[in-house]
Amino acid sequence: MPQNFRLRFDASGARGELRQAAAHGLFLGAEHVLGVSNDKVPLDEAALQRSGTASVDDGSLTAMVSYDTPYAVRQHEELDYRHAPGREAKYLENALNGERAVVFALVAAEMRRSLR
Numbered sequence: 074m075p076q077n078f079r080l081r082f083d084a085s086g087a088r089g090e091l092r093q094a095a096a097h098g099l100f101l102g103a104e105h106v107l108g109v110s111n112d113k114v115p116l117d118e119a120a121l122q123r124s125g126t127a128s129v130d131d132g133s134l135t136a137m138v139s140y141d142t143p144y145a146v147r148q149h150e151e152l153d154y155r156h157a158p159g160r161e162a163k164y165l166e167n168a169l170n171g172e173r174a175v176v177f178a179l180v181a182a183e184m185r186r187s188l189r
Contacts, residue, residue, distance in 0.1 A: 098183030102176030
């Protein structure tokens, strides 16, 4: 005899868990980019390197990496400045572009982990 089943799935809990996991993955990705960027940031007295921060806006799922010194933008954009070996202009942009796949993998891993 055939039986009928009705299933109701409330995805609101799963949606919230996934959003939290995505935010955490974005934060891990931003921290990773900051670490790679810190390896390339121009050094004099390391004030620029120490001013780096990573953060996430949970509401918009946007990650931010920034450096907070008066000369951070100039150091980043000025291609004619001479830097110590291994240090470079575009330190943040190059770190983000080079580590994009790692950031995606970190976000995906956190989201998969939340579904267990």
